[in-house]
Amino acid sequence: MVLGFIGCFGAIMQNKCVLVCMCSYAIFMLLIVILEIAAISIAASFRGKITTEMKSFLIQRINSKYQGRVDTNEPFSLGLDFAQVYFQCCGIDSYADFNRSSEWNRTGEQGIMKIPPACCKLKDKDAFFKHQKYEPINWNCPYNPTAINSNMSKPCWKSIEDHLKSRIGVIIGIAAFILVSEILCVVVAGCIIRSMPKYFG
Known part of the structure; x- marks a missing residue:
């Protein structure tokens, strides 16, 4: 944007040095x-491989980093918990993804947790996002999860994929608008440069 402004200013002032910025732009x-x-093009060609690699990376991070505490400050754990609460899901492919999590202490006040607390359905999702206030509809959920009190049967990868697919038209529209705008910028810059050949002869 700065280069474009300087280039347009140079075109108005007919200044050769400033017009060089328009070429750079x-x-x-x-x-x-x-x-x-x-x-x-690359993303479209290797979509399947990208999906496999991304899932593998996320599961590895669960195994090595995920703490399973809703009051955590560990970035990956906090990010995954936010995603699980927002999309009302559990795990990448299933809740079993947490079985090998080395950092998650499963022992709680009521015994051994079967799923992380973030996989439970909450009374107020906004309170969790704003203040990390955790209030499930059933406090027994992590120990005895069901389809009613938890999201254990809803994997996050599919939930996020479905969310993006439902908004694919908007995403494509925004991407196309940005791309067309950039192409128009190149065309306009080229027209300005061509209109003043005496400075570049």
């Missing part, structure tokens, strides 16, 4: 457009 924007198209 056009080249820079063209590179961004090429990289974005390449990234989209």
Whole structure:
């Protein structure tokens, strides 16, 4: 944006030095457009592999980092708990993903927990997001989870995938608008440069 403004100012003032910024801007924007198209093509071609690798990475992080405490400050644990509460889900592929979590102390006040507390249905999700206030509809949920008091039967990967699919039209629309805007910027910059050949002859 700064380069574009300087380039337009240079065009108005007919200043050669400042117009060089317009050339830089056009080249820079063209590179961004090429990289974005390449990234989209690669993502589309390797979608299955990306999904497999991402799931594998998340499960590895659960095994090595997930603490299973709703009052945690550990970034991965907190992020996963927020996702589980927001999407009302449990685990990546299933609640069994937590079986090998080395950092999760399953012992609680009522015995051994079968699922993390964040997999339980809450009375107020907003209170959890704002203040990490945890209030499940049934305090016995982590020890005796059911389809009524928990989200144990709803994996997070599918929930997030369904969420994105339901908004795919909006996502594609925004992406297309940004891409078209960038292409127009390159075209306008090129037109300004061509309109003043005496400075680049």
